Amino acid sequence: MSICVVGAGPRGTALVERIVANAPAERRIDVHVVDPYPPGGGHVWRPDQPGHLLMNTVAADTTLFTDRSVRCAGPPVPGPSLYEWASAVARAGDADPAAQDEAARTLPWSHPSRRFYGRYLAWVYDRVTAAAPERIAIHAHRTRAVALTEDAAGRQIVALEDGSGPLAVDAVILALGHTDLEPTPEQRAHGRFAAEHGLFYGPPANPLDTRSDAIPPGAAVLVRGLGMNFFDHMSLLTIGRGGRFEPAGDRLRYRPSGREPVLHAGSRRGVPYLARGDYGRMPPAFPARYFDAAAVARLREAGPADFASDVWPLIAKETAAVYYDVLLREQPGACAMPPERFRARFDALAWEDPAMTDLIAAAFPDPVVRLDFAALHRPLDSVPLDREPVHDTVEALVRADLAQARNAPRSPLKNAMTALGATRGRVRDLVAHGGLTGASHRRDLDGWFQGFAASVASGPPAGRVDELLALAGAGLVRFLGPDMIVTAGPAEGAFLGASPRTGAAPVAAPALLEAHLPPPDLGRTADPLLRRLRDGGACRPYRIPTPGGPAYETRGMDVEPGTFRVVDARGRAHPRRFALGIPIESVDWLTAMGAKPAANAAMLAQADAVARAALDPG
Known part of the structure; x- marks a missing residue:
């Protein structure tokens, strides 16, 4: 049989690895990988970019290998994280002096250059292809896929931009990253x-x-x-x-x-x-207390949730708990009541309960030390910018934030924002495939929380x-x-x-x-493959229903839950076409999040599920 993976970045590379890992022993398989950029890094992580462009993730939190934490049906194939690979490169040496130097300087909590991560991804791809048994042939096509059709026998026909095709395959997996959009x-x-x-x-x-x-x-x-x-x-x-x-x-x-x-x-x-906290070690991991896996399960079972009333109060309380724990530890004199009393009352109250506001005001009479989410979201709203120099005001805010970041282990704010960032994985579990009402998904998640969380927890x-x-x-x-x-x-x-x-x-x-990336938007895509699929009715935007109200037509592509099969304009899931990654952001929120070791990485579990379905398309 044969499978075509369109896109050779991290997700495409993970798919190739999972295809090889899950391939039946008795079957010959041809895997065609289509991307104009080198396999492994693809477009974003290509190794030829300047070394001063940095990753937004630390080295020890980055992997492309399935460890035993990944809950998937396929066999795990462990391998080194980016940090572990860098340590091996530092010991063994590298022909590229720049790579050798960066490898030697990389600590678990370092933010490596994008080109260094690109080298890691290329190494993973090369390792997978080299270790693949002879019955599995992996073919890289350095061009774009521009059309996808089907012949009378159900074979998928992939047209290539350079005219070298077409490729006739049994299944196609779209693993595209950010694509160009038609201009507004x-x-x-x-x-x-x-x-x-x-x-x-x-x-x-x-x-x-x-x-x-x-x-x-x-x-x-x-x-x-x-x-x-x-x-x-x-x-x-x-x-x-x-x-x-x-x-x-x-x-x-x-x-x-x-x-x-x-x-x-x-x-x-x-x-x-906001700057990421500089802890001088790995960022802390805070156990979930209020917005945990059980809370996610309860919200899923109750039906589509409203983010503002059902989800945000749990996230806010989770974040505030870390903030006040660190504040009580570092500035005990700031609290006007016994800390044990404050913690007990805080734990017992819901975030939206007016008594919670009263408790915080009584415990911390100085409002400067209180956690203010509104001010974090719009820090200039309370500043009379028509009377104060805006540049000086912003520069002062940035300087104060950097001071907090440099003292992150003792900063209530930086610890709290680390905790808030960690909640997004649970939000992802909750909102996948319609976990929120369409109205709330549009208004609260896409319209506010996604940007807010990025601005305070995923900064440089x-x-x-x-x-x-x-x-x-x-x-x-x-x-x-x-x-x-x-x-x-x-x-x-x-x-x-x-x-x-x-x-x-x-x-x-x-x-x-x-200064921003084009968002995923099936309606405005300039990618010729996606555009032709959309215009021909072979795919459709994902719609999220709202009980008693209109559905929210998102900008992402609709796929079937679990299998990620592409859904056409008539609502039918195609048995031989699959999609993962940026184009399905609305179905799989925060899909751009990479794979973290020992954390049941969703990206790798999804790659495994799609690889297995593509190997047996029916």
């Missing part, structure tokens, strides 16, 4: 305006694909977005242009090359993502925020403020960027960067 009307207008006036416009994309080297030195650049994509753009436009950071006491100083532009950055929140390493402050000190980053608006200025021949909260005059700039 605003993006089209910005693109036209830039072309007409000789300006630069970078639409939402992987920063490596934006061709930002075309931005002239010294030019003003409007950057819309202050999340992880922003930090990549920041690095490419500074370190990537020959600048360097050097120690200056307990801070960093930036030595410019003279080729940098000046970044004027804003976003809806107006502040960068503390060192990257230190670099941001050094660039601000050098005058190369300026903060514009919240609710950033960008318009075209024909009279000025420039893009105009401003925050309506500040009252300041717009900044005119010859360049605009949209």
Whole structure:
């Protein structure tokens, strides 16, 4: 038999490994892996990218191998985590001096470079292909799949962009990552305006694909977005242009090359993502007390939940419990009642109970030490930005956050945000395949919690925020403020960027960067394979029902629960077509989350289930 895996990044590599692990002993199997980028790292993690672009996950929390914690029907095949592999490389040596140097410096809690992770992924792929028995042939096709049809015998016909196909296979697994989208009307207008006036416009994309080297030195650049994509753009436009950071006491100083532009950055929140805590060891793991597996099971059994009323109170209480535990440990004098009394009352009360608010106010009379989720979400809302310099205000907030990150073991906030980040795995279990009502999924999960949790719990390493402050000190980053608006200025021949909260005059700039990745969106996809499947009725958007109200048509692709078979426009699951990863984000929330050792990684369990179904498509 034969299987085609479309996409050769981490998920595609995991699928190939699971196909090999589950393949029946008596059967010859051809596995075709289709991706224009090298197998293993794929597009995002390709090993030829600059070494200053970093992972958002620590080395010891990253693997692509099934250990015995992974609950799956297939056989586990253990292998080294990224950190364990780095240790082996450091001992054995590497022909690439940069890889050898990074391997020697990698600690369990290090944030490795993306290219180093790409080398690990390539090594995993090579190990799988080398260890595969002779009856399993793995073929890599360095091109794109552009169409998928079916012949009279039920064989799946995959057309390839370079004309080398077509591939006739028994089953197809779509393991695509982020794909390009058709531009929105605003993006089209910005693109036209830039072309007409000789300006630069970078639409939402992987920063490596934006061709930002075309931005002239010294030019003003409007950057819309202050999340992880922003930090990549920041690095490419500074370190990537020959600048360097050097120690200056307990801070960093930036030595410019003279080729940098000046970044004027804003976003809806107006502040960068919070820095990850620097614990000097692995981040702590907090046992779930309120929002645990039993709570998830109860909510699933009760029917579709409402996130705001059923789920968020449990997450908030889980997070606050860690916050006040650390606060009581580090600042016992801040509590106006015996700690044991506070803990007992806190444990007994529901988060949404008004008595909980009264308890916290009585125990901690100084409001500065209380946990304020609203202020974390929108920290500038209470600041009169029409009277206070917005750049200085944001810079002060960033500096205070970095101080917390550098003292993470003793920081109530950083420990609490680590705990909040950990709840997302349980949220994923709850909301999969319609665990929330459609209205709540749209309003609360997609509309708020996903972005909020990312901004406070999935930010950059503390060192990257230190670099941001050094660039601000050098005058190369300026903060514009919240609710950033960008318009075209024909009279000025420039893009105009401003925050309506500040009252300041717009900044005119010859360049605009949209510092965020395009979201998964089946309706707007520019990928030729997905577009043809959608237009031909071979796949459809996932819809989440709302009892007594309209369903929520998400932007993700619909797949069958458990098997991940692609569902067509008539609601039929195709027995020989499967999909995993970014395009099904709405079905499998937070699907971009990688595999963590000893944690029953969902990504690997799903890869195993799909591999087994593809090997026996029926």
